[in-house]
Amino acid sequence: MNIKLTSYGGVQEVTGSCHLLNLGGLRILVDCGLFQGGKENYLKNWDDFPFDPQNIDAVILTHAHLDHCGRLPLLYQRGYRGPVYCTPPTSELAKIILNDAHKIMAEKAQRQKLNPLYKEASLKKLYQNLKPINYYQSKQLTPDISFQFYNAGHILGAAIVEIKTASRTIVFSGDIGGQNMPLVKDIDYLKDADYIICESTYGDRRHEGKAERDQKLIEAVKRNTLKNGVLLISIFALERTQDVLKVLNDYYESHLDFKTPVYLDSPMAISATKVYRQNTAYLNPAAQDQLRIDADIFSFPHLKLAKNVKQSKLINQAPSPKIIIAGSGMMEGGRILHHLARYAPDAKNKILFMGYQVPGTFGHRLLNGAFDFDYYGKKVNIKAAIDKIDGFSSHGDQNELLKWLGSFAKPKQIILAHGDLEVMKVFVDKIKEKLGHQALINRRQETLELK
Numbered sequence: 397m398n399i400k401l402t403s404y405g406g407v408q409e410v411t412g413s414c415h416l417l418n419l420g421g422l423r424i425l426v427d428c429g430l431f432q433g434g435k436e437n438y439l440k441n442w443d444d445f446p447f448d449p450q451n452i453d454a455v456i457l458t459h460a461h462l463d464h465c466g467r468l469p470l471l472y473q474r475g476y477r478g479p480v481y482c483t484p485p486t487s488e489l490a491k492i493i494l495n496d497a498h499k500i501m502a503e504k505a506q507r508q509k510l511n512p513l514y515k516e517a518s519l520k521k522l523y524q525n526l527k528p529i530n531y532y533q534s535k536q537l538t539p540d541i542s543f544q545f546y547n548a549g550h551i552l553g554a555a556i557v558e559i560k561t562a563s564r565t566i567v568f569s570g571d572i573g574g575q576n577m578p579l580v581k582d583i584d585y586l587k588d589a590d591y592i593i594c595e596s597t598y599g600d601r602r603h604e605g606k607a608e609r610d611q612k613l614i615e616a617v618k619r620n621t622l623k624n625g626v627l628l629i630s631i632f633a634l635e636r637t638q639d640v641l642k643v644l645n646d647y648y649e650s651h652l653d654f655k656t657p658v659y660l661d662s663p664m665a666i667s668a669t670k671v672y673r674q675n676t677a678y679l680n681p682a683a684q685d686q687l688r689i690d691a692d693i694f695s696f697p698h699l700k701l702a703k704n705v706k707q708s709k710l711i712n713q714a715p716s717p718k719i720i721i722a723g724s725g726m727m728e729g730g731r732i733l734h735h736l737a738r739y740a741p742d743a744k745n746k747i748l749f750m751g752y753q754v755p756g757t758f759g760h761r762l763l764n765g766a767f768d769f770d771y772y773g774k775k776v777n778i779k780a781a782i783d784k785i786d787g788f789s790s791h792g793d794q795n796e797l798l799k800w801l802g803s804f805a806k807p808k809q810i811i812l813a814h815g816d817l818e819v820m821k822v823f824v825d826k827i828k829e830k831l832g833h834q835a836l837i838n839r840r841q842e843t844l845e846l847k
């Protein structure tokens with residue numbers, strides 16, 4: 397069987413993941429994500445697909461992050477009618493993420509006088525075609541082609557995809573985390589693969605100790621209370637929010653005299669947390685143990701949810717100290733911007749980032765020392781402290797990526813995707829040094845024959 401791989405996104409970049417695998421004529425698209433970060437990248441989303449969506453036989457979605465699922469509605473709008481296979485939690489989370497993205501994009505398109513990327517009807521078509529397949533269940537696509545999902549240790553529902561033909565095994569890492577994540581199960585280490593398409597977001601660096609992450613967050617929370625300040629936590633609605641809620645849950649429930657209110661000001665994060673609550677079977681054993689004594693590990697005294705705009709505005713009236721958790725995680729929009737405009741000019745406040753900031757985003761600029769920003773035509777000075785905690789990252793660092801790649805016995809070829817070029821170059825050298833494999837960096841629209 398002739399096997400060809402062509403990548404159209406997530407190529408020497410961390411967004412827009414999209415890989416087309418042609419297995420002897422059966423065309424499988426793995427992910428169809430949104431390009432993010434900066435205007436130029438964002439406008440790429442309106443480009444034609446470099447393939448005919450009607451010719452795709454099946455889509456396999458690794459997880460619900462927008463840079464992996466964000467262009468799926470557009471794929472339907474432009475003619476795709478087939479199934480989108482994903483795990484059950486991904487199916488639920490993708491709907492929340494895509495509904496929210498559609499709302500934000502429609503508003504943005506109106507402001508910028510662009511056509512919306514896709515119509516609401518295309519979302520509905522996609523939702524009807526989401527086909528949940530559980531982890532470890534082999535799904536036959538043709539008599540000699542099947543695939544199976546494994547735990548990726550990244551976010552709830554995230555999967556590594558193993559695609560098998562009679563003679564070849566091809567593994568897509570999707571986005572992978574590692575071990576000892578606060579909530580999701582550890583990553584699965586696979587042994588057999590001929591070709592591995594591996595993400596490399598953090599291929600050039602190591603995260604600060606995961607062991608310290610909870611402590612760092614609690615220290616920031618305590619210090620904020622002592623300073624009578626506002627701690628503004630910029631957050632991704634998926635996984636990071638639930639990780640942080642769980643850490644706060646553990647602290648607040650064991651320190652009942654600690655009364656600083658925590659506001660979760662993100663309808664999307666509130667909805668996503670519900671999916672976590674309903675899918676506890678997919679959480680790791682430690683979280684499941686805890687659930688036996690604490691029925692709700694995402695809820696604790698002094699946590700207040702702001703579901704609507706009125707509740708969000710009321711947060712302003714609450715006296716300090718207080719903690720506000722809001723999105724978007726890269727400060728590209730969302731309620732966090734209103735809070736930032738209000739609280740950034742005061743030096744006793746703190747803005748805390750909990751994850752990777754794509755270059756070109758406002759979050760990246762802030763983290764790299766921006767002095768001010770424009771808020772609806774008004775200049776806002778930034779005096780608040782700015783900090784980040786990396787240990788919550790749902791992406792594995794260099795060591796974790798190497799460990800995962802190292803578990804394969806005899807790969808024919810490792811192909812790197814989902815990373816900045818400079819990072820990938822460092823990672824290629826590291827793979828050679830530690831594992832003795834010559835990894836390849838994928839290039840846009842270059843077709844590789846997987847012999």
Ligand SMILES: [Zn+2]
Pocket residue numbers: 459461550571
């Ligand atoms: Zn992801």
